[in-house]
Amino acid sequence: MNLKSPKYIQISEEIISRITSGELQPGDKIPSENELIKTYKISNTTARKSLQEIELKGWGTRIKGRGTFVLNTTEDKHLTRTLGSIFTTRSGFDANLIKEGFVPKNIILEKSILDTGISIEINGHFYIIEGPVVKIHRLRYANDVLMKDETRYISLKICPKINMLETSKAYFSIYEEKYKLKIVDMKQTLSAVIFTQKTVDNYFESPVPLPVFLLDSAIFISTGKVVEIEKSYYRGDKYKFLIIAKPEIFNP
């Protein structure tokens, strides 16, 4: 009886040690079946099982017709949010967190009516919502960690009495379902800032300086009017933003 591991395990372990040592880097090609057969004088079954073992253990990924490649195993703990897509925005902040296994919590800091209206500058253009406007400033938590400091301004002319509705539902679905609005455009900018303990109105209680995203956004309905302006801060050590181009917008 042979107490040593099977040949394919030995070979896979040798290759994995080349990955953990850094000799093979994420994205590098792992030797092919044919190369393994030559190098180790093994059968093609053993070679195939070696590569499967590397994949099973999460060190590589097989790409059809191209080979097996080293995966990046340093886990990225950022939550990713897609910008420029109403389809994904529609699902709402809390619903996304729940899907990711977090317990969302909201604290409303301010809910007030501004008679004077509100404006936002995006790429040199000013977008205005005439008053009255409801301002909702709230802190959004995941498992008791503040993730987003969110301020929305919503037109009460376009959405009468929206200030009377509960705030737990995604506003997008309220615009569409309750007010029958057609959202036709969104313009958003992302800035990067540093929040320290000296920053005024910094709610993120971090002892170390934090990179923070500032998201400015305007949402347009079919009449061309702005229904909502948002000015929010996202913890940069927790979030990442994804932008996907679509063929339709390549030649506007």
Added chain:
Amino acid sequence: MNLKSPKYIQISEEIISRITSGELQPGDKIPSENELIKTYKISNTTARKSLQEIELKGWGTRIKGRGTFVLNTTEDKHLTRTLGSIFTTRSGFDANLIKEGFVPKNIILEKSILDTGISIEINGHFYIIEGPVVKIHRLRYANDVLMKDETRYISLKICPKINMLETSKAYFSIYEEKYKLKIVDMKQTLSAVIFTQKTVDNYFESPVPLPVFLLDSAIFISTGKVVEIEKSYYRGDKYKFLIIAKPEIFNP
């Protein structure tokens, strides 16, 4: 002879002083023609000229059928770049800076060929360019200030000998014009980090901590293959990113 300014100038100056004092805030509505007529007992011509004067001096903007609103006059010195649009990406980094009145400068730190290929993780997916790949690491300046620390990896299988071309042209136009490739998709993520003087490989010689955007990007051609992977750092105190949604992508 009356040495005082004309009535409409006096009225416009009074309103502008209400803006500079902060009584009227950006986005606030400036009193309408009718309100001015009532308040100051003036003709509608004078009222109209008062509002025009405020607009001319850059303190307000008139929105048809809605009135005149206070403009935000704190100048935003960030350069804005559009993400998710090949149309704007096509014009290239240097060309954009020149359009904005800057003198661009490039320093190539590394230009090498990687036989092993390269991978990138975007939103949990790994995208791979098989080797050989040309890696181009360069520093991009505007008026001698480092704006972007850029690293691109380009497939030499898809773009043979692209490493032999000069690097001053936008790569997008090279892919399209020289290699006749059709760019069909782009996936990009933005992260926010803080660069201090202790950060390894921080080329942004800033004495104070800087907010920095990390842009990860993969560019796809019509065969589904990745032609270019980019991993670049943008100075967060100089840049802002714009994302525009288009109706076509609302229901993918």
